[in-house]
Amino acid sequence: MTEYGRGPGSAPWHPEDPYGDGGWGGQQTHTDPQSSYDGRPQHHPPQPQYGGWGDQQHYGEQYGQQHYTDPHQQPPFDPSRQQSHPGAPQQYPQSGWNDGTAQPYPADPYAHQGAPYGGEQPGPYGGGPDAYPQPEPPGRRDAEPEPRPDWDPEPGQDDHAFFAGGGRNDHPERPGADGDDGDDGDGENGENTGRRGRAGRRGRGGKGKKRRNGCACLVVVLVFGGGLGGAGYLGYHYYKDRFAAPPDYAGDGTGEMVTVIIPKGSFGSVIGRKLKDAGVVKSVDAFVAAQKDNPDGEKIQAGAYLLRKHMSAKSAVAMMLDRKSQANVLVTPGERNARVYADIDTKLGLPAGTTKGIAEKQYRSLGLPNWANTDTDIKDPLEGFLYPGTYPAAKGMKPEAVLKEMVSHANQAYGKYDLAAKAKALGLKGPLQVVTVASLVQAEGKTHDDYRKMAEVVYNRLKPTNTETNQLLQFDSTFNYLKGQSTIHISESEINSNTDPYNTYTHKGLPPGPIGNPGDDALEATLNPTHDGWIYFVATDGENNTEFAKTYAEFQRLKEKFNASSGN
Known part of the structure; x- marks a missing residue:
């Protein structure tokens, strides 16, 4: 059975020899038929698993690149591809990723074990923080998560992306989870700690965690406080709507008069809204309550009403029920046009005969249906088309506007059949x-x-x-x-x-x-x-x-x- 983090062909681990090769003082040599260096000392560091890479084949074969099979020939040395870090010792020649080849490194049998809390872990050569791990392939750093044997099994709550405030890579099992380039071995001073785990995260300082915990607490406090505030607001308005009297004026209003037109089909709240918008009542709820309290409140019909501003809702209902305040023309069933014309003149304050004269001259433009006025002996083309109902007729309105509304109502009534x-x-x-x-x-x-x-x-x-x-x-x-x-x-x-x-x-x-x-x-x-x-x-x-x-x-x-x- 191959131990995790050791390549094929490695010697079994022995408790007396943790490195399996007698330490760096005496390197163990063996012949590996799959190795590129026949008979040469081979050391196998933990190899990342990229879809089967390292399973009896080199990285270069995965990329379709040539690898060196001559046991007596070393790969050509390219200094430009050698890893270089400030203060790092010069290493033996190795090939980079760009040429498709990969050179094995000495194995680290303890690579799978996490370091003690706050401690450091030696690098892959047994050295200290000056050793560097093998770089990851550029195209694979974010493609698949790398198994991390030294990952902290009990991450703190602040490691979560929500509390860390991180971006795309804020995940403990992905490279770059702390927002850097993915090399968690770097410490604060650019030194390599030789591990990819909690020590690397702590190397960047624990104060950030405290700061994030503080932000998280602030968020919780704000959310909790906002919830209490919202509940209190809703509770206040619930109490106000259920038990408190709606805003209302007192008395019969001021001396300023205003005309309010109530459309057909309007019910209590609609009427109340019209009155409130005109400055007659103080609130819609006050009017609705007053209309319900008045036994004749439901008799308020569509039409125009001459009312005073700033009236109590009770006074407004009573005034609307008084015919003297109704600025309307009422057409009763069977009523002739001559009587309707006279009523319009009275309501609009016009001389007698004004509306009749307009009807005679402008009847064609008032909206009659095409089947009306087919007989030349008809005395009044609008007769039969001023449909019974209540129509607004307040001072300042034009007679033709009132007549058009009546004809429109007739068209609707006759149009049903x-x-x-x-x-x-x-x-x-x-x-x-x-x-x-x-x-x-x-x-x-x-x-x-x-x-x-x-x-x-x-x-x-x-x-x-x-x-x-x-x-x-x-x-x-x-x-x-x-x-x-x-x-x-x-x-x-x-x-x-x-x-x-x-x-x-x-x-x-x-x-x-x-x-x-x-x-x-x-x-x-x-x-x-x-x-x-x-x-x-x-x-x-x-x-x-x-x-x-x-x-x-x-x-x-x-x-x-x-x-x-x-x-x-």
């Missing part, structure tokens, strides 16, 4: 007629239950087979629209003498366009009417109670009931 396909299925000419029917249903129906029956009445009277009214709708609402009024007491002479296309007593079919702005319920009922045969209806109480009939005889009885309730 395929009105072209629905019109065809219902026997109508196009989407505009669907909206027109919805406006009639909205105007004539009084309750939600009336809408579907009212839609059926319209469709039954439009049928060519209608012999009851001969395709005449005969709706008072259409006549009132063209007259700009709202009354149920219309004389037959007045109705029959008017030939306007909106008079459905004298013109068959639908009016040219919508007579108001229908809401969601009326629109959905228009698209889904009943099929019970209704063709007549009478508001028997004159206001909210509408009754339906299928025959003319039933209609007469309902009419008599109406006359009795109204005093006719």
Whole structure:
């Protein structure tokens, strides 16, 4: 068995002769058939294992270089390749790595044993710190880790790369682990200690370890302290959020007024953010809490609000619920455009008729769908497209901006349905007629239950087979629209003498366009009417109670009931 660190052919170790050759005084000679020097004294230092190098072949063979096989010829001596160190003795000629050959050195049987702590280990020639180990191949220094029999089996924590602060080579089993050129035998003064281990690391001073230990402790303290600080910060804010009252102003605010616009679909925190950004409330949380505490807090809707700055959250909620502070225009289902125009003028502080004039001149640029305004007899192209809802209308805004928002809402509402396909299925000419029917249903129906029956009445009277009214709708609402009024007491002479296309007593079919702005319920009922045969209806109480009939005889009885309730 070959001892670790001894080359093949070495004599066995003897306790009385630790060098196996009687010491340097009497060198042992033997004939090694694998040696380059037949019969010459051979000494084998520990050979690094590089993928099988030294296993019955020379380094030069690994590199494809020629080695010397003549037992009587020495390799040519090249002084330029001889190792040279300051203060080192001249050694016998040896070949460097560049020529592909490697010369064996005397063996060191104790090369595998670590030196005592703080002690020195002799070099490969039995000398002291002046001896130099054989250099490593340049291309192999970082390729593979070299086995190090003298490596410290119990490295300190500060040898770890994290605490050492080293770079690429900070590893105890790799050359250059201490940041130098890999030759761990060098001491502080450039002297070779003859070993590659802990002594070499200690030779560079133990103060560095203490310094690194101090840095490590500092890092631990900072991390631990930062963790405590972070926990305290989170705990404080958790307590503050859970138990402390949110920041809030006191009182009803200053005299400075500000307009706040709340978008559609906004909920408590969004509204609170808008108010805080405008300087009305001090915090979002305060507003959310005040809105929850107010029984009517959830009734706050989208729109514009005229509020004071620096108000308490409670006062802000109460003021937003007050209609006087609401800088909005509210379009109700069935409301006509003429009323909407007047409301916009009032909210914006404009002369009467300003918004109506803009609508007449700029309706094409307000976003109407391409199927709108297809009849030249339409009185107002925007009728039916100022969709019911609440819209901001604060002073300083332009009327066309308010109208555009209303038309945009109508496009969204109508866009949810395929009105072209629905019109065809219902026997109508196009989407505009669907909206027109919805406006009639909205105007004539009084309750939600009336809408579907009212839609059926319209469709039954439009049928060519209608012999009851001969395709005449005969709706008072259409006549009132063209007259700009709202009354149920219309004389037959007045109705029959008017030939306007909106008079459905004298013109068959639908009016040219919508007579108001229908809401969601009326629109959905228009698209889904009943099929019970209704063709007549009478508001028997004159206001909210509408009754339906299928025959003319039933209609007469309902009419008599109406006359009795109204005093006719």
